[in-house]
Amino acid sequence: MRINILIGGSAGHGINTIDQFLTRLLTKKGFHFHSYKDYMSRIRGGTNFTHVTLSDQPVHCHDDALDVIVALTSEIIKEHYDRLTENGLIICDADVVLPEPCRHQVTRLNFKEILKETGNTKGYSMVALGAIVKAIGLEESTLNHLVDKRWTEAIIDANTKTARMAYEATHCVLISIPKTNEDHLVMSGNQAVALGALAAGVGFYSAYPMAPSTGVMSYLTQYETRYPLVVEQAEDEIAAINSIIGAASNGLRSMTSTSGGGFSLMVEGLGFAAVAEVPVVMLDVQRPGPATGMATRTEQSDLNFVLDASQGEFPRIILSFNSIEDAFYKTFRAFNLSDKYRVPVILLSDQYLADSTSTVREPDLKALKIDLHLVKEVREDYRHHDLRTLVQDRVVPGMTSQIVMNDSHEHDENGSVTESASNRAAMNDRRMSKLNEIIKEIEEPRLIGDPEAKDILICWGSTAGVVAAAVDNLTGQGRSVGALIFGDLYPLPTKTLTKLIERGARLINVEGNYQGQLRQLISRELAYPIHHSILKYDGRQFSPGYILKAYEEMIQK
Template sequence: MRRYSNDISIVFGGAAGQGIQTIASALVSVLKRTGCHVFACTEFMSRVRGGSNSTQVRITGRKRHAYVHRIDFLFALNADALEHLKTRIAPTTIVFADKSQVPSTDEGLLVDAPITSFARQAGNPIYSNTAAVAVALGLLGIPQEGLDNYLREIFAGKGDAVVADNIEAARLGYAFGRQTALREEIEVEIAVEPEKNRPKELLLDGTAAVGIGAVAAGCTFISSYPMSPGTGVLTFLAQRSHEFNIVVDQAEDEISAVNTALGASYAGARAIVTTSGGGFALMEEGISLAGMTEVPLVVHLGQRPGPATGMPTRTEQADLNLVLHAGHGEFPRVILAPGTFAEAILLTQRAFQLADRYQLTAFVLTDQFFLDSTGSMAAAVVKREPIERHIVETDEEYMRYRFTPDGLSPRGVPGYGKGIVKCDSHEHDETGHLTENFETRRRMVEKRLRRIKALAAESLMPELVGGSADAPNIVVAWGSNRGVLEESLDTLQRADLAGLHFSQLYPFNPSVATLLKGKIVTVLENNASGQFADLLHRELAVSTANRILKWTGEPFSVEEVVEALREI
C-alpha cells in the first residue's frame, strides 16, 4: 500500500498558458484555509506560451519552506510534462493525466483522469483548472466545502451561472479524486491532518513580503525598469500606490530609474529601485553617485542566472560580488538577504532605516526561488518598526558635508529651512562645492568610510537554524537557502552538526569570527565559485572546509543537501 502522511508533494506540470499556476494558487489557498501547512514553488521557461512548466505544492505536518525532488502525485496536463519531469518520477509516483492525450509512463502509475471531460460536463472546457484542483482535494480527503467557498468568492463578479458551473466541475473532480484514493488496485492511503485552532496566518509570496516591508518602512517613491524576477515588487507597490501615497515611475531604462530615485531621495522621499542582475549592471554609476553624494537609497535585487540574459526565469545566488563591489571608488554599503517571508518584511524595513541613518545604499538581495515561492506565516510575526527620519531643518550656516566625529553629516533637504543643500558628483568640501584639495579629499574619504565600523557594530548576527551552537561542524547558508538547510538538518538529526543562517551579508558583526572560531565550516550557496565562502575568508579569516554549490538555475532540494552532508 502506498501511504502518504505528513509530507505530501503534489506537482502540476504543463505548458505556459495552461493555467498551472492558477491551479496551484487555488489549491494552496483552499488548503491554507483548512489549516494545512502549505508551501509552493514554481519553475517555468522564459516564454509566454508553450514549453514545460511545473509548480510543486507541499502539504506538511509542520511548517516547511523548501523544495523537494520527490513527486508523490503528478498532474500532467500534457505529454511534455512527463518528459520534462521524468527524472523526478519514481515507482511510487501516481500520475494523473488524460490517457487520450498522455502516453503511459515507464515509471510511476498512470491514472486516467478525464479532467477536461469533467469541465465540459459542467458547461465549458475552461473549468478544467477547477476540476483539477477538486481532484487533488478529493484525493487528499479535504472537504469540498472549502473549494466551493473559494469559488464563490473568486467568481462572484461573473454571475451566479459561472459560480454554479465551477462548483459543478468541482463536484465531478472531487468525486473522482475520492474514488481514486479508495481504489484497491492503487492502494493509496493518505493521512492529512489539518492543524486546528492555529493562530491567524497570512498566505503570501516573497515578492509580497518585500513589498509589505517597503510599505511598512514608509516608502514614498519607486522608480524601476521591469526585469524579472524583480518586477513583482514594482507591480506590488504600483497596485497600492494610491492607498499608501507612493509615487511610481516606470523608467525608460535602469540608468534613468536609479538616478530618478536618487533625485527623489535628495528631495526627501524614501526611495527604492527593484531590478535583477542585468539591470543592476546599468545602475552601477548611479550607485557610485549615491556614495559620493551620501544620498540614501534602497535597492532590491532579485537574482537570476547570468551572465548577460542568462536564464531569466531561473534562480541563483551569484550577484553577491556584484552588489558588494558595485560602483567605482570606495564607499560604505549594507547588504541584507532574507531567508523567510517574515525576515523579508523586517529586513526591507531595516534597509530603509539604515539607508536613512547612515546616508548610504542598502541592498535587499533575494532570488527567483524566494520571490516566486508561496507559503503561510503567522500574522503576529509581522511587525512595523518605528519610522525614523534623520532630516534636519537647515539654517543659514548649514553645510551638507560637515565633518563630524562619527562621519555622519546632518542631512538637510531642499526647502526645509533657510540653508542651501548643495550636492555634487565631484569630490567636494564641507559646503558641497567641488574641490581638488588633497587634504580635503583625504578627510572626505575617511568621513564616508568611518561609518562602516558603526554599521558593523549593529550588524545582525547569524541565526542558529538547527543543532547546537556547541556542534563542531557548522553549515552556513544565506538568503533563500534557510528553509532547505533547516529541513536537511532536521532530517539528519546529528548532534555534531548545526546550521547558521546569515541575513546580513555585509558588513559583518565582529563577533561572527568568534562564533565560527575552531569550527569545521561548510558553506551552502547557489553559485559556482562560493562567493559567500570567499567573503567570510576575506573579511573574517574564516576558512571553509567544504563548499556545497549549485549553479544549474534550480534551487537546492532537501534530498541533495542531505546527501551532500552525509558524504562530507
C-alpha cells in the same frame, strides 16, 4: 505530517491558476504551506510546474519526495515519476503516457470530456483543482470558494461545476493531515518586500520591469491610491536609479528593484547616491547570468558584483533574505539604516524566494519604528557633509532656509565641488569611517543545530530553509551537525564565525553559485580559507536531498 504535490503541464495550461486557488483554499482550511514555481521564459510550450508542500506546521522549503503528481502532459511524468513515494498518487489526463508497469495509484480523468460536458473549454486548471481537493481528503464544499473578482457569475458557475465533476470522478484519497488553528497570512517573497516598503513609509518607487523582480512593482501599484506613494515604471534602469536619487534628495523614502542585468545599468547611479550621501534602497532579485542568462531561474551569483559595484570606494550595506517573512522585516530595516547612515542599502533576493508563496505570521507592526533622520530646525553651523560627525541627520530642500546641494563630483562640507587634495582625503576618510558605526548594527548570523558540532554548514539568503531542513534530517539520524545562516552580509559580521574557527569547526559552504562567493568574502575579511563547499549553479534551487547527498559524499572522501 506533510504532503507534497507537484502540478505540471505546458505553459498555457493554467498551472499558476491552480496554484493560486489551491493555496487560497488551503489557507481557508487552516493549513500551512510553501509553494514554489518552476517556469520557462516563454508564452507557450515547454513544461512548467508548481510544487506545493502543505502541513500542520510552518513550512520553509519543499521536499524531494512527492506524494501526488498532477500531470497534464506526459513530459511531467517523465521528469518527476521517480520522485513519487511508494504510496504516491498520479492524477493525469487520459492522454498522458505512464511507465509500464506503473507501481503507483493512478486516477485518470478525461479532461476534454469533462470540459465538453460543462461547456468550460478553458477550464483545464479547474479539473486539476477539483481532483487535488478530493485526493488530499478535503470536503467537496471546499470548492465553494472558487471566486475571483475578475470573473463573471457565468465563469464562476462553470468553473465550480467543472471542479465538482472532477472531484466526483477522483477515487484515490490520501490520508488527510491535521489542520492548524493558527492565524497566518499568505504572501510571496516579492509581496513581502512590497509590504515591508509600505510599512517603512516608502514614498517613491521607480523600476523597469525585469523578471523576477517585477512582482514588487506590480504589487505596490495596487496601493498608490491608498497611501502617499508614487510608483513609476521608468523607461529603463538608468532612469529608475536616477529618479529615486532625486526623490530621496527631496526627502522621500525611495526604492528600486531589478535583477542582475538591470543592476548593471544602475551602477553609475549607485556611485552617485554614495558620493552625494543620498539614502536609497535597491533590491536585486538574482537570476543566472551573465547577460540575459536564464530569466526565470534562480541563483545566488551577484554577491561579488554588488560588493564592489561602481568605481571608487564607498560604504554600503548588503542584506539578504532568509525567508519570505524575513523579506518583510529586512526591507523595513533597510530604509532606517539607509536614512541613518546616508548610504545605499542593497537587498539580495532571488527567483526562488521571490516567486515562492508561503504562510507567514502576521507582522508585528507595533514593534516597528520609522526613523527618518531629517533635520527640521537647522543650527547656524549646520554643514550638509559634516567632517565632525559620521552619523548626521540631513536637511532636504524646502524644509529650511538652508541651501542643500547634492553632486556626483567630490565636494566640500557644504556640497560645493572642489578638487582640493586635503578635502578629498578628509571626505573619503569620513565616508569610509561610517563602516565602523554600521558594523555595530549588523546582525550576527543565526546558529542552528548542534552549536558544538564538528561540521557547520554556512549559507545565506534563500538557502536558509533548505539547509535547516537538511540539518534537522541529519540530527534525526543522530548526527551532530550545525548551520550558520547569514542574513546581513556586509559589513560582514564576524563574532560568531570567529568563535567557530577558533574552536576548530569544519566549515562547509553552501551556496547557489560556482565560486562560493560568501566563502570568498569570509576569506577576504578574516584571511581564513574554507576548504569545503556544496554548490549549485544549474538555475534550480537547492533541495534538502541535494545537500544531504553532497554532504555524505564529502565526508566519505
